[in-house]
Amino acid sequence: MLSDQQMLRIPGPTPIPPSVQRAMSQPMIGHRDRDTKELLRKIKPKLKPIFGTVQNVEILAGSGTAGLEAAVINTVQPGDEVLVIVTGAFGERFVQICNAYNIITHQIHVSWGDAVTPEKVESYLQSHPSIKAVMATFCETSTGVLNPIQQLAKVIHQSSEALYIVDGVSSIGAIEANMDAWGIDILVTGSQKAFMLPPGLTFIAASSRAWEKIEANDQSRYYFDLRKYHHSSLLDSTPFTPSLTLLYGLEQVIKLLDQEGLANVFGRHDLMMKMMRAAFHNLGIPLLTSEKAASPTVTAIKPNTFQADELRKVLKDTFGLVTAGGQGELKGKIIRIGHMGYCSPTDILQVISSIEIGLKMIGMDITLGKGTQAAQKIFLRSGKH
Amino acid sequence: MLSDQQMLRIPGPTPIPPSVQRAMSQPMIGHRDRDTKELLRKIKPKLKPIFGTVQNVEILAGSGTAGLEAAVINTVQPGDEVLVIVTGAFGERFVQICNAYNIITHQIHVSWGDAVTPEKVESYLQSHPSIKAVMATFCETSTGVLNPIQQLAKVIHQSSEALYIVDGVSSIGAIEANMDAWGIDILVTGSQKAFMLPPGLTFIAASSRAWEKIEANDQSRYYFDLRKYHHSSLLDSTPFTPSLTLLYGLEQVIKLLDQEGLANVFGRHDLMMKMMRAAFHNLGIPLLTSEKAASPTVTAIKPNTFQADELRKVLKDTFGLVTAGGQGELKGKIIRIGHMGYCSPTDILQVISSIEIGLKMIGMDITLGKGTQAAQKIFLRSGKH
Amino acid sequence: MLSDQQMLRIPGPTPIPPSVQRAMSQPMIGHRDRDTKELLRKIKPKLKPIFGTVQNVEILAGSGTAGLEAAVINTVQPGDEVLVIVTGAFGERFVQICNAYNIITHQIHVSWGDAVTPEKVESYLQSHPSIKAVMATFCETSTGVLNPIQQLAKVIHQSSEALYIVDGVSSIGAIEANMDAWGIDILVTGSQKAFMLPPGLTFIAASSRAWEKIEANDQSRYYFDLRKYHHSSLLDSTPFTPSLTLLYGLEQVIKLLDQEGLANVFGRHDLMMKMMRAAFHNLGIPLLTSEKAASPTVTAIKPNTFQADELRKVLKDTFGLVTAGGQGELKGKIIRIGHMGYCSPTDILQVISSIEIGLKMIGMDITLGKGTQAAQKIFLRSGKH
Amino acid sequence: MLSDQQMLRIPGPTPIPPSVQRAMSQPMIGHRDRDTKELLRKIKPKLKPIFGTVQNVEILAGSGTAGLEAAVINTVQPGDEVLVIVTGAFGERFVQICNAYNIITHQIHVSWGDAVTPEKVESYLQSHPSIKAVMATFCETSTGVLNPIQQLAKVIHQSSEALYIVDGVSSIGAIEANMDAWGIDILVTGSQKAFMLPPGLTFIAASSRAWEKIEANDQSRYYFDLRKYHHSSLLDSTPFTPSLTLLYGLEQVIKLLDQEGLANVFGRHDLMMKMMRAAFHNLGIPLLTSEKAASPTVTAIKPNTFQADELRKVLKDTFGLVTAGGQGELKGKIIRIGHMGYCSPTDILQVISSIEIGLKMIGMDITLGKGTQAAQKIFLRSGKH
Structure with missing residues (x-):
């Protein structure tokens, strides 16, 4: 061969496109310098339409799982009841994260390879009014299932006050997402999928409703504390040293997405x-x-x-x-x-x-x-x- | 100009050395494939002498702060008393992390620009037998102070049963560290300092004594749960998608360090x-x-x-x-x-x-x-x- | 798209393979330094089996046409008669080069898309004993024709004393060539074809018989004077500044060819x-x-x-x-x-x-x-x- | 170390600037395609002010010596008398090229380390009216001497009809050159000096007066025939496959020079x-x-x-x-x-x-x-x- x-x-x-590979070879700069601020200023507004939101999309250095954990622990507290829709390995990851934090999980399991139906979720929520958040996987990477995220949003919000947390790791950037219009409260993705970058970044956006919960939530967290990211974003910065190489690549990824539309x-x-x-x-x-x-x-x-x-x-x-x-x-x-x-x-x-x-x-x-x-x-x- | x-x-x-920059341009591979296993097998044993330990050095995708948080929450629990030696901004970061987790901090502050003295720590520990961990910064990046990490180890272990947790972020790879011989229980560093890599990786090694605490610790954590990393290490793997680009670079960094000695x-x-x-x-x-x-x-x-x-x-x-x-x-x-x-x-x-x-x-x-x-x-x- | x-x-x-692209990013070195000598020492012996020769393969900075011109003017003189086998645009290039140097061309033209037959060449040579060189194109890039280079060698050497000069630009490195065994006197190729490199290098090997002609030839030439390259080769050097970037790439190309066999x-x-x-x-x-x-x-x-x-x-x-x-x-x-x-x-x-x-x-x-x-x-x- | x-x-x-190194990593394109034409259209006008000319600057794939040879053989013929100003190894290279082509050289030698004086050249030319070209080295790389190119132009044109051929290899791009205003007839440089590129390109510009000689000159040449380059330039092309990688780098070099001024x-x-x-x-x-x-x-x-x-x-x-x-x-x-x-x-x-x-x-x-x-x-x- x-x-x-x-x-x-x-x-x-x-795979990484050649122009993104080249962009990632740019020399290091000071992560607290003007150059980094300008880089973030160029990148961050362009992430919003990809998520379908007017909210800031926060960028964390870490794997996609880091983003999922951040989504969970910023919005839910130990003892809270949540509903996890498990359609494969990444639905189970939500369960594992919740278990690690003593969050009580209700679980709707569907056969691996099937999507969940909105009806199932609707009736479950109607009979379990104590559920504070629903967690779903947009594209279940372990099976190639696309769950009906938009329709789920509708039934979740009609049947409950629960926050709607979506793992968009293998979907965002490849599949239309209208976070605001559909009513997703937290949407997470990673760099190494449709974003055409190496692993190492995770992205999180939250609705106003979610931000209220995040602000009020006293669950212990530091690196994953989204309040810190939100606060730094306002200053075109990041709370911790960002993964500069991947940000360089991201700037070029966004150009490619813009060119294609x-x-x-x-x-x-x-x-x-x-x-x-x-x-x-x-x-x-x-x-x-x-x-x-x-x-x-x-x-x-x-x-x-x-x-x-x-x-x-x-x-x-x-x-x-x-x-x-x-x-x-x-x-x-x-x-x-x-x-x-x-x-x-x-x-x-x-x-x-x-x-x-x-x-x-x-x-x-x-x-x-x-x-x-x-x-x-x-x-x-x-x-x- | x-x-x-x-x-x-x-x-x-x-700055990134040219050969490391080139190494980082290697194409993506499957993070669960044999190639990634081989990469980890080449890298991981070479990290041990840099830390001065026979223990595995675990690699997490994240900033240095992620490593510090992992060090704290894997070993200490809410309500535990710890002593933080604050000689600058990164000493304070330990305090902030502990605060976020309701860990009770005793603090020894020295003027920014000064190192702590072992005597101070010794007498403090003697009069505070309830302290379960001591946290110190090897090189305090905010001032350029090098704390007497080896001497501190001695007094800490003589005066207490406390774990000794060291932030080695601006030192490991540039300054000799003999984790095992000195008696450091947890040693953390990041990629973007003496390791000549972009930001995005953090490294943690733990002593046998620390591993016992880690295993027994029921503090909630998932992405930062060192047990998962330890378990995956044994299989030449990582629990979550690793930052491949930085691992490529790390392989070359290790060659450069080997060449120079x-x-x-x-x-x-x-x-x-x-x-x-x-x-x-x-x-x-x-x-x-x-x-x-x-x-x-x-x-x-x-x-x-x-x-x-x-x-x-x-x-x-x-x-x-x-x-x-x-x-x-x-x-x-x-x-x-x-x-x-x-x-x-x-x-x-x-x-x-x-x-x-x-x-x-x-x-x-x-x-x-x-x-x-x-x-x-x-x-x-x-x-x- | x-x-x-x-x-x-x-x-x-x-296209350039990724590993060759990376190799070409190595920093400049002194072209008269030991590093360049070592680079040439690694590369040059590996070119021989690709050409099927025990002779040195000389490397010139220039397009493939530069190599063709060097082949012609080092072996033929104004007023000499040569036979050019024209099977397309690159056969015509030989004619143009000869014309520019007042070399008298006999031409065998075959329809574009056809290969020449050995018989045609044989009979032509038998009736034109004054022909001093025969020029043929291995693969005619303009049509995709592969001429029967080995068979031509046989009839040329049986019917004449002519040197056999072969343009191997789109063939060497992709198609077997046994320069010595077949009896090719001059074999030329370029970097941007089967060698998987950017344009900018041309390669020439000559038989002992050809080297005699080259040594004796008093046709004016300087940059294209193969004697200079031969002399420098013996010192692991080049007479003029070599195209270092492409040599870096060539070193990796040779590794890839070796790996595949x-x-x-x-x-x-x-x-x-x-x-x-x-x-x-x-x-x-x-x-x-x-x-x-x-x-x-x-x-x-x-x-x-x-x-x-x-x-x-x-x-x-x-x-x-x-x-x-x-x-x-x-x-x-x-x-x-x-x-x-x-x-x-x-x-x-x-x-x-x-x-x-x-x-x-x-x-x-x-x-x-x-x-x-x-x-x-x-x-x-x-x-x- | x-x-x-x-x-x-x-x-x-x-050394190659990092951004030029990155630019050179762009993938190959068809050298006869629109992309290459556009690349040449962007580059070529920007070379003119660097040479100080309104003439096209032609780009050849080859070492600087290739450019010197092209300069000589396009303008001078065997038997012509020329004056070569020898201030070091690269002055001698002119002599060697002329010798190879049976051009009769008069030589003014000055000690290695000294520049020539205009007076010496003036009096030589006055007593040797048959001289058809004067060859001088702008910066003599072998000694670090800068010859008084502008003043030489003056005396050459006042004392003779000779063409003025200048080797600008270690000077153009670093030292002001006003080819047209000063009266240089041929100006040559290479890529691997002030142009911050790897070796492999040589650049030549000629005055109107020189172009007349070039057109009329029947000296044998093909790859070095500047008429071909001139003709191709008018079509935003090159007569032979250009060194694309270096052109990519050149585009970026020109940006850097523009930014600095x-x-x-x-x-x-x-x-x-x-x-x-x-x-x-x-x-x-x-x-x-x-x-x-x-x-x-x-x-x-x-x-x-x-x-x-x-x-x-x-x-x-x-x-x-x-x-x-x-x-x-x-x-x-x-x-x-x-x-x-x-x-x-x-x-x-x-x-x-x-x-x-x-x-x-x-x-x-x-x-x-x-x-x-x-x-x-x-x-x-x-x-x-």
Whole structure:
């Protein structure tokens, strides 16, 4: 195989565009100097439309999980009851965080691969008026499920006073989010997914209603205390040394998103999902999620005629094509393919046509080109050209 | 002034060596893949001698403050009494963290610019047997003070059962640390100082004694829960997505430190400090700290005949030489010059000779070259060549 | 379209592998210092197997044409008669160079898209005993023709005393060359093709027989005087300041070729050609060259049912897929697709499946996936996995 | 010594500014595509003021010597008589090029370290009316001499019809040149000196009078045929594949020069020279050149009390400070220090203060700081701040 070749098609970290890579090579500056302030001033307003909010989007140095924890502990207190919608491994992460903080979790579990229905949440909330917050995962990275975040917002606010906390880690920047219009109270994401950056930053925005809770909350926290970030933001600063390299990259990411146009970025992801699904459908390989529950950023297949990990190995060894396996109960049973950030419809064609070869190599009886053709048809029908 | 020129001589972030910059441009990989495991396997054993320990050094994505908070909340609980040695802004940060967690702080304050004496700590501990942890700052970045960390260890362990928690943020990698031999229980540092990396990583090592406390501690924490890191370390992994870009850089940093030899690295920093101090001494400009309390990584002057910030502005405008001002009570009163990481004795000569010009430019009556000469003499006497 | 995306599939310059890009960022060094000597010592022996020679391969700063000119003027003199085999634009370049130097050219022209036959050359040489050199193009970049260089060597040496000068610009590094075994007297290439580097270097190797001519030749030349390079090579140096950045890159290129293995590199290019051709064949789009005359590095199609440049425009606008048009008499009539250097079979699948879409977009009645399927079958049959 | 540290202070190649290094990492593009045309359109007009001409500045891929050869062979023919002013190794290079082409050279030799006087040239030309071209070196890199190029122009044009060909390799971009106003007919430079780029490009501008000669000249040449470059320039193109990586860097270099302002760039170099000379003068170390003949880009010392190469070795081993030795008859006798391009007055202070230490280390009895002080005084007096 050609050396130095890799197609990283896992659901994060995602490949870094060349211009972002270059931007990240800029020399260090003083993190309390004017240059850093100007950098933040250029970046921060541009994050708002990506989140669909007029609120500041706070930037923390840390993994996405750091952002989730910050979301939880700034708004909820030990002994509070919350409802966690668990549709996969990252829903479970919310539960683990709550458990660590003695927050009482009610849990709605749906099968891995399914999305939750608003009705289920609605009736649960109606019968549990003590719930103070609802936590949901926008795109469940472990399954490729997209939960109906907007519709959930509606039923949550109609049925309760609960805050609505959303993990947007594999979605924000790739999928439209209208935090303010929909009524999301806390929206979190990370840098290494649709933001096309290395891991290391997490982003949090909060509604006015959430900020009131945050201000009033006396839960112990320091590094994750969003009040500190809010206060520093007003001074175009950060409470702790920011991850400058990633901010340099972020400045360029925002330029790229601007050049393409956010609506086009979202459209591209939607198109890639449809191409992906049509291809597997035509190849007769079962998808983990239904049409309705599918995420534009990650597609999982659940083969019933071959070993998922055998195909993954062949793809890596033959093409340098790196995919993700299953987590938790789906370990060894699925293949997850990331298609977010620096990924285009032609990349999807490459992935699919390579997988077709991989399938043959592990002895599957498929028709070569059939998946590719299906994806091509979707592309042509989309009019995205 | 020459465009694109900057001499960043603040006490962090520090300049990135070219080879580290290149290493950080490596493409993303799967953070759960073999490649990441191999990267961690190469890096982690090499961190041990830098900390002077046989324990694992855990790597967290976050600022140095995140590391300090992790150190505190993994070992101490609300209501516990601790002694914080406050010699500047970063000593105060320990207090703030403890306050945020309802940990009861006893505080020994010494004037900013002074180091604490072991005697003071000893007598305090003897009269306060309830103290469960002592927190000290190795190099106090806000003043350039080096506290007597080894001697403190001795008195702490002789006078109490307290854990000894040390903030090594501006020292580890530049100054010798023998965590195990001295008896430090928790030692923390960050990436953007002597480690010559951008901000975004924090490093923590703990003694066996500390690990026992950590295991037993039921303080709520999730992202900062060191048990998770310890457990993942055993599998050559990390509990949360690591900051891959910085790990790439770290691999190269470790090569550079190996090439030079740790003892030489420490010697270089010691030499740079002595050159710095001799220069200012000869120019008749007061140093903030005494000889004994001086840190090899940052030198602060406290001018009494001119405005600190006026000189800083002239240096930046004329030479692109960026220095740091004072923090807190020393705001506007001192100039701090960082000399750690990617910084060499010749860089010190450059800084000093430029400052001499700056002093003249703001009207000071100094003899040009006098500081430089003093520094040169120190260099020659050191035999470091 | 996704910003910052480009698939550069022209027959040079070709994409730079990430690790080569990083290598090229190394800081400048003295070009007369030990470091440069060591760099040359590491690089130069590794070039020999790529050329298939025990001779030194000389490195000149300049475009490929500079190398061709150096080849000609070091071995031939004004008034000498030479035979130039013209199979396209780069054959004509030899003629132009000869014309500029008053070298008398005999020319064998074959239609653009065809290769020359050894018989034609043989009979020509037999009837023109005064010919002192024969110039041929290994891969004719303007058409994608691969001339039968080995067979030509045989007839040239059997029928004449002429030197055999070969332009290997789009072939060396991608196609097997056995300069010594075959009997090539001068072999030239450039950096921006199969060597995966930016343009700016040209490489020349000469046989013992050629070196005799070079030594004896009194044609005026200075920068292109190969004797100077030969002499400097013996001292691990270069006669003029070398293009350091490209040498840094070359060092890494050689590592990549070593890792893959030269035989595998050649096999990969052969496979990519076959995939390409099968795809277009199955789509019913005429190829410019015959099976036998096809180059492993560039494939040209000559559509008769659509405008070549219309498809090229659609591919660039829709996918960022950059292809090359025709030159000279083929301007506007063909599309040339480069597949050399940093290019793999999966990239071919991507190119083909994208072109299928492009064909539909310009109104062609093709079956989507049909070309892709043909390419996939070739891949599977190749056993290169 | 700190690993990864190097101060490259030779008279070329010179250090690359970080932003230029980043610019050079841009991905390849088609060299016949619109993007390359746009790049050339942005770069080429900005080269004119640097040369002081309204003529196009042509860009060739090759070393500086390639440019010198192009200058000679485009304007002069075998058998023509030319006058070469030889003030060092690069004057001799002109002679060698002429010799290679059977051009008859008259030579005015001045001692290495001296500049030529206009009077000498004037009287020579008056007594040799057959001379068709005069070749001079602006800055003689091998000695650090700056020849009186403007005054020479005057006497050449008053005394003859000869073309005036100037090697500006270590001067253009650092020293004011008014090609048109002064009457230079051909002006050549390279990329790796004041242009702050790696080696690999050479630049040539010609006067209208020179273009007439070039057009009419039937000397054999192809790659170096300036007519081809001129013709391509009109189409915003290049006749042969350009060195794209270096053009990317050049675009950024031009931005840096613009930001600083050309007059300031020239002033900075003049100041650095004066600082350098004052320092050595005060240290009692003989300079090779007189005040009047000194170049703003390179300073040579000719020690009479120690071995030049001994000091050079100490500086490299102790500080990573790389200087150049002597060439030709000055081999081992001088030290040349480059101060052009990415070099600032503070870098001069660093070099001088390091050299002072080096002098002590080899046993010289100098007063530390004395050279630095002299340089500082020059800086302060210059008002360049």
